Amino acid sequence: MDDPVLLTGASGRVGQAILGGLADEYEWRLLDRDPPTGDQPGEFVVADVTDEEAIRDAMDGVGAVIHLAGDPRPEAPWDSVLTNNIDGAKTVFEAAADADVDRVVFASSNHAVGAYETDERTPGLYRSHDEYRLDGTELPRPSNLYGVSKATGEVLGRYYHDHRDLRxxxxxxxxxxxxxxxxxxxxxxxxxxxxxxxxxxFDRALRADYEYEIVYGISDNDRKYYSIDRAREVLGYDPQDNSAAWDGDERASEGS
Structure with a gap:
């Protein structure tokens, strides 16, 4: 991809994980509400994701967007998730569509489906012998208002794909x-x-050919109740890590 990638919420934990592995792979335009504290691998824009004019300015000339910005607290109250997560996502999707950006990679969350973890399913659900899987085709079942905001972001993404041709x-x-x-x-x-x-x-989500997808972001763990089959098939995701490497109850050992 020759055009810059806009990364919102660049200073957060997910942003730092992405930049830690991909700093040299793309031309970055980084956006966060707080000024950077050190050297950054690209232009840095200090702006709030709810500032429509600032987001439109930051969107100018970019080829793709990774949208991470928002209130990440599972216990975040409604006024915060409405403003920062739902209105913020809508601002980003709208600006991306208006700027003819090719794609938006939206950071959703396990909290969008947290209520599938019922008392009847746990703790067996978390163990390697259990075959129950969520694969992205199920309806959202949020576990908190933060999860509601992430499920809403997924629906906004569907809307902007269907009506504005965003990937x-x-x-x-x-x-x-x-x-x-x-x-x-x-x-x-x-x-x-x-x-x-x-x-x-996230690198594969920037490069792969797709239209609209929901995938799960986990490593290739022996213990899992999220399927990563869709991420493998559509994105070409090839995870290298497995939580069993640190679990004495599993057959894998560190370094395997």
């Missing part, structure tokens, strides 16, 4: 940690996403 990939991100997954936390192991696999997944 949209929604990535339901799992449990992103920089080092190993939480060893004593089965749910965290089941939805673990390494920094390396996160960068690779």
């Amino acid at each position: 949209v990939c929604c990535v339901r991100i799992g449990n992103l940690t920089e080092s190993h997954p939480p060893i004593d936390y089965e749910r965290g192991q089941a939805m673990w996403l390494s920094y390396r696999d996160c960068a690779h997944l």
Whole structure:
């Protein structure tokens, strides 16, 4: 891709994982509400995602958008998720469509489907022998208002694909940690996403040929209740990490 990639929420944890693996792969235009604290791999725009004029200016000339910005708190109140996550996503999708951007990769969340984790399914759901999988075709079942905002972002993406011809990939991100997954936390192991696999997944979402997709963002864990088959088939996702490498109860061992 020759045109710049606009990365909103660039200073957050997901943004840093992406830039940590892909800083030299693209020309970046980075956007965050807070000024940067160090050197950045591209132009940096200090703006709020709800500032329509600033977003339109930042969108000028870009080829793709990775939209991460918003209130990331699972306990975030409605006024915040409405303004920062829903209105913010709408501003980004609208500006991208008006600027004839090729695609928007939208950071959704496991919280958009968190209510599938019922008492009847857990804790077996988190164990490698359990075959239950969510694959992206299921309806959203948010576990909190933050999850409602992410499900709404997915629907906004569908709307802008259908009516404005945007390519949209929604990535339901799992449990992103920089080092190993939480060893004593089965749910965290089941939805673990390494920094390396996160960068690779978003790289594939920028390069692959698709129209509208919902995929799960986790590593290739033995414990999993999210399917990564669609990400493999459509995006060419090839994760390298597995939470079982840090789990004494699983057959895999570190370095395998």
